[in-house]
Every structure is written in structure tokens, then in C-alpha cells.
Amino acid sequence: MSLLEVSDVSKTYGSGRGVVTALEDVTFSVETGSMLAILGPSGSGKTTLLSIVAGLLQPTSGRIVIDGQPIHLRSQREAALYRRDKIGIVFQDYHLIPYLSAVENLLLMPRLAGRATRAHREKALGLLEEFGIGERAKHAPWELSGGERQRVAIARALMNDPEIMLVDEPTANLDTERGTQVVAMLGEHVRGRDMTCLMVTHDVRMAEGADRVLRLVDGRVV
Amino acid sequence: MLALSEIVHSKLKFALIALAIGLVVALTMTLSAMSEGLVTGMTGAKGNLDADALVFQGDTYLNFERSLLTTEDVEQIRSAEGVAQAYGVGHVYISVDAPEESFDTHAFGLTDDFEQLPVVEGVGGMPQDGETIVDETVRSEGVEVGDTVTLTPIGRELTVIGFTESRRYVMAPVFYVNMNTYEDLRAASMFGVMAETSDAELPSATHVIDAVEGNVSVAAVKLDEGTTVEGLAAALEDDFDVVTPDEAALAGNGMPVMVLAVNGIQGVSFVIGALVIGVFFYITTLHKTGQIAAIKALGASNAFVYRQLLAQILLLVTAGALLGTGLALGAGASMPPAMAFDPRPDRWGVTLALVYLMAFVGSLFSLRSILKIDPATALDHAEH
Numbered sequence: 001m002s003l004l005e006v007s008d009v010s011k012t013y014g015s016g017r018g019v020v021t022a023l024e025d026v027t028f029s030v031e032t033g034s035m036l037a038i039l040g041p042s043g044s045g046k047t048t049l050l051s052i053v054a055g056l057l058q059p060t061s062g063r064i065v066i067d068g069q070p071i072h073l074r075s076q077r078e079a080a081l082y083r084r085d086k087i088g089i090v091f092q093d094y095h096l097i098p099y100l101s102a103v104e105n106l107l108l109m110p111r112l113a114g115r116a117t118r119a120h121r122e123k124a125l126g127l128l129e130e131f132g133i134g135e136r137a138k139h140a141p142w143e144l145s146g147g148e149r150q151r152v153a154i155a156r157a158l159m160n161d162p163e164i165m166l167v168d169e170p171t172a173n174l175d176t177e178r179g180t181q182v183v184a185m186l187g188e189h190v191r192g193r194d195m196t197c198l199m200v201t202h203d204v205r206m207a208e209g210a211d212r213v214l215r216l217v218d219g220r221v222v
Numbered sequence: 223m224l225a226l227s228e229i230v231h232s233k234l235k236f237a238l239i240a241l242a243i244g245l246v247v248a249l250t251m252t253l254s255a256m257s258e259g260l261v262t263g264m265t266g267a268k269g270n271l272d273a274d275a276l277v278f279q280g281d282t283y284l285n286f287e288r289s290l291l292t293t294e295d296v297e298q299i300r301s302a303e304g305v306a307q308a309y310g311v312g313h314v315y316i317s318v319d320a321p322e323e324s325f326d327t328h329a330f331g332l333t334d335d336f337e338q339l340p341v342v343e344g345v346g347g348m349p350q351d352g353e354t355i356v357d358e359t360v361r362s363e364g365v366e367v368g369d370t371v372t373l374t375p376i377g378r379e380l381t382v383i384g385f386t387e388s389r390r391y392v393m394a395p396v397f398y399v400n401m402n403t404y405e406d407l408r409a410a411s412m413f414g415v416m417a418e419t420s421d422a423e424l425p426s427a428t429h430v431i432d433a434v435e436g437n438v439s440v441a442a443v444k445l446d447e448g449t450t451v452e453g454l455a456a457a458l459e460d461d462f463d464v465v466t467p468d469e470a471a472l473a474g475n476g477m478p479v480m481v482l483a484v485n486g487i488q489g490v491s492f493v494i495g496a497l498v499i500g501v502f503f504y505i506t507t508l509h510k511t512g513q514i515a516a517i518k519a520l521g522a523s524n525a526f527v528y529r530q531l532l533a534q535i536l537l538l539v540t541a542g543a544l545l546g547t548g549l550a551l552g553a554g555a556s557m558p559p560a561m562a563f564d565p566r567p568d569r570w571g572v573t574l575a576l577v578y579l580m581a582f583v584g585s586l587f588s589l590r591s592i593l594k595i596d597p598a599t600a601l602d603h604a605e606h
Contacts, residue, residue, distance in 0.1 A: 095519075
């Protein structure tokens with residue numbers, strides 16, 4: 001059964017003659033435990049699609065169903081709770097909180113839901129160990145390399161055991177070798193934890209690391 | 223937690239914000255204390271009289287200098303219903319030939335209750351004839367306890383036996399004397415110079431002293447429990463004006479206009495200070511737009527983000543309040559005694575409460591921008 005189903009999703013901006021179509025009748029589904037790469041050039045609507053699945057944007061039309069529940073009709077507050085509890089997001093620019101150490105950045109997730117316990121701390125340290133940056137746990141983001149920051153961002157997205165991972169251009173700031181390592185690592189975790197992952201990328205080599213590839217051009221699936 | 227972590231991480235930035243808040247607090251507190259000091263300096267000797275009510279001669283506009291009560295008036299007041307105790311307070315202008323330079327000031331004669339004067343140096347209690355207890359700010363004129371000062375041009379001498387505090391009138395230190403000395407000074411000030419310089423036929427000294435004997439400027443009254451100032455005023459009818467010492471302090475000598483002016487100065491400085499504090503936090507929020515968008519995209523509610531901001535404001539305003547209070551106290555301590563500075567815990571408490579309130583109001587502008595931050599911008603990098 002598909003965990004994520006996107007049906008006939010369109011998104012337009014503006015009105016009248018100034019209308020811009022970002023997405024047009026996009027339809028796809030993703031199975032649990034698989035990784036889908038959304039491949040397309042800049043301006044193709046990849047990030048808009050990711051934002052809609054994250055509940056950050058409302059589609060102009062169409063449906064998004066996750067685990068049988070339509071999520072495109074939720075209020076902002078419901079969408080925020082849904083992201084906090086069910087979604088893990090990895091931003092292209094990482095968006096690590098600059099004044100928190102690596103482990104504290106991971107602990108931000110349970111803090112959003114209430115408070116971070118000792119168990120959360122142990123889990124966060126374990127995740128950093130898994131990503132090979134355990135010894136950098138107490139370092140601030142500015143003390144980490146680009147690759148290390150990316151791994152912290154992925155570990156943070158995994159902190160709340162999400163059902164869906166949304167990953168935006170994970171290799172944009174990395175060289176090819178490190179980018180390939182990060183995508184491979186991401187794939188292992190997605191499959192190992194039975195999650196679903198949508199990875200936006202413009203790099204064909206990175207997309208090859210996914211189970212399926214969805215090509216997006218000018219807002220349409222091709 | 224996030225609030226504290228950010229403060230620890232950006233110590234210099236937040237220390238400067240706390241310093242700015244501290245300076246605003248210090249400014250408003252110093253102005254408040256100087257305003258209070260100005261009022262105390264102008265009317266402390268009136269407002270601090272140990273009494274529930276002051277009774278003035280009718281239609282003298284609560285003016286010490288114009289009011290005159292005879293012995294019979296004081297007796298009438300003393301025997302009025304609801305009066306527990308009444309004593310006379312006389313006022314006379316004097317000029318003092320001090321070691322530094324001569325200065326004009328005021329002598330208050332008390333018929334009783336010298337114990338009300340807090341003694342900060344020397345001795346208290348009822349002075350003997352020719353002795354005086356003076357407000358301590360007279361030190362700035364070079365006068366010390368034990369000194370004998372000469373009053374010009376009448377040639378009388380007064381020996382300073384003690385210093386009291388917060389007892390100035392029209393910014394000059396008040397000399398407290400007993401009634402014998404007061405009557406002597408009053409008679410001398412009225413006729414002494416004329417007697418020495420005029421060829422005209424003048425009343426004898428005995429006649430003059432007889433004329434002023436027992437006369438005072440106002441009566442200070444302590445009321446029976448349950449009697450109000452209004453009740454005493456009604457009992458005495460229109461011959462007298464009856465007010466509280468505080469009301470008397472704020473009347474006459476241009477006080478209403480002056481109080482309005484100092485309140486205006488305090489108000490303006492406070493509003494500017496509040497705006498500065500509000501703008502600081504607003505700018506801080508604007509600088510974190512990207513970060514807040516990311517946190518909201520991760521699932522933080524607006525309430526979570528606002529709570530962090532409020533916690534930060536609380537910490538910084540508290541630090542600023544402590545710093546500002548210290549600076550204001552330091553400024554006060556460094557001022558010369560003659561300078562008007564009278565810190566009142568209640569006024570400073572109100573100032574601090576208002577600083578917290580205005581910081582909170584300022585935070586509402588930040589809340590508005592927090593609500594407007596679109597979490598989708600965290601993913602937006604020129605891509606649609």
C-alpha cells in the first residue's frame with residue numbers, strides 16, 4: 001500500500017494575466033520504505049511540491065493523502081503539528097540553529113513537542129554516532145564542515161521517528177563524493193526504518209541513489 | 223532554553239541590549255528621583271510636617287508666607303471636634319551670613335513636636351532660645367553642627383545644635399527654632415531694620431513683640447480616629463483652609479506648574495525609553511526571520527516561538543533593571559547633597575513595572591512579525 005499519494009496537484013500564483021503555474025496535475029505515489037527522487041532543473045516546481053507535501057503550502061487543486069488521511073485540507077496549526085510529529089525535513093541550507101550545539105539541534109525536536117528527556121539525549125547522541133559525528137556532538141554548527149552539518153540536519157530530521165522524510169537538495173553544498181555518501185546514508189536509514197522519503201535534487205547522479213525517480217519539468221511530470 | 227542558549231551564544235549583542243535597557247531604566251529612575259528631589263526641595267518642610275492636616279488662614283491659597291493665625295485661631299482649631307492635637311508652625315524669611323557666602327532661607331518656629339525631625343547629626347528635641355536644628359543641605363554653605371551663624375541684617379545669632387534631613391523649602395535648608403526665637407526673629411525681620419535706619423516714630427520693641435506673640439503661619443493638626451480632613455474643614459467653616467500636608471506641599475510657589483512640567487519630562491523620557499526597548503526586540507526578531515521560519519517549518523507553533531521571545535525579554539529586562547537601578551543609585555550617590563535627588567522605592571517600583579509592561583507591549587510588535595513569518599520561506603530558495 002502507498003503511504004503517500006499525490007493526485008492531480010496543481011499550484012498557481014497570482015491571478016488574471018499574471019498567473020504563474022508552478023505545478024500542473026502532478027500525480028504519483030510512494031511506498032513505505034522507499035525513496036523517491038524528484039529530479040528537475042531550477043524552476044521546475046520541485047520545492048513547491050515538497051512544500052505542499054510538508055503542509056507549508058496549500059495546493060490550488062488536487063489531493064495529498066498520507067496513510068489514508070488527506071492532509072491538504074488541514075489548518076496551519078494542524079499542519080504544524082503534523083510536521084512536528086510525522087515529518088522530518090532536511091533543508092538545503094541545513095537551517096541548524098547557530099547557537100545550539102549539534103546534539104542540542106537534535107534535541108530541538110522533542111522540545112518543540114514539550115521537553116527533552118535523558119532518553120531523548122541518548123537517542124540524539126546515538127544518531128550522531130550512527131552518522132559518524134558522535135565526537136562532534138558538542139560543537140556549534142559554525143565549527144562543523146558542510147558534510148558534518150548536512151549529517152546533523154539529517155539526524156535532526158530523524159529525531160522524531162518521522163513517517164516521511166522530505167529532503168531538499170541534500171547535496172547542493174557538497175562535492176560529488178560527499179554528496180553520494182550522504183544520499184547512500186539517507187537511503188540506508190529510510191529503508192532500515194521503514195520510512196518514506198522524497199528527495200528533491202537537480203543532480204542526476206544523486207537521483208540514482210533513490211528507488212524511483214520522478215522527473216519534473218515546468219511543473220509537470222515527464 | 224532556546225532563549226537562554228541564544229543569549230549565552232551572543233553575549234556581546236545581548237549585553238549591549240541589556241546595557242541599553244539599563245541606561246533607559248537609569249535615565250527614567252534618575253529623572254524620577256530628581257523630580258521627587260525637586261518637589262522635596264521645594265516643599266519637603268511642608269509635606270513632611272508630622273500632621274494629618276494643615277490649617278491655613280482662609281483665602282491665602284495655602285501659602286505659608288501669607289497665612290497668619292492668631293493665638294485665638296489656634297485655640298479654636300485645637301478645640302474643634304475631631305482634633306486630637308494641634309501645634310503652631312510659624313514661617314519667617316531669614317538671611318544667613320554663612321562661611322561660604324550669605325544666603326536667603328526660611329526659619330520655621332514650632333510650638334511643639336520637635337521629635338518629628340529626624341536627626342542625622344548632633345542632637346534633636348526642643349531647641350533652647352537662640353538654638354536651631356537645620357536641614358543637612360546647609361553643609362554646602364559651609365555650616366556645621368556647633369557653628370554659630372549670624373542672621374543679616376538683623377544681627378541675631380543662632381547656634382546649630384543638629385542636622386535633620388528632607389526639610390527644605392523653596393530649595394533652601396530650613397532652620398527650625400522654638401517659638402521664643404521665632405517671635406524674636408519675626409519681630410526683628412519686621413521692624414529691626416526700620417528701627418535702625420528710619421527717623422520716623424516707631425512702635426517700641428515691646429509693642430512689636432506683643433503684636434506678634436503667639437501668632438503662627440499655620441496649625442498642624444493630628445485628628446482623632448474616624449475624623450477626616452473634610453470633616454475638620456466643615457467644622458471650621460470658611461475662616462480656614464484645611465488640607466493634608468501632601469496637598470499643601472503641592473500648592474503655592476508655582477508648584478502645580480512645576481509638578482506638571484517634571485511629570486511631563488518623566489513621561490516623555492519614559493515613552494522614548496519604552497519605544498527604544500520595543501524597537502530593540504523588534505529588530506532582533508526581524509534579524510531572525512530565516513531561523514524562525516525554519517523552526518516553524520520543523521513544526522514549532524507561533525506560541526512556542528513567542529514564548530522563547532518573552533523569556534528572552536524577561537531575562538534581558540531583569541538584567542537591565544538591575545543594572546539601571548545600580549546606575550541610578552550610583553548617580554544619586556555621586557551628586558552633591560544640595561542637588562535634588564530623592565529616590566522613592568514606590569516610584570521606582572512603578573518605573574520598573576512600566577518598563578516590564580512596555581517591553582511586553584513591544585514584544586507584541588515582534589509577535590506580529592512572528593505570525594507573519596511564512597515557514598514555507600525556509601524551503602524557498604528562488605524556486606517555484
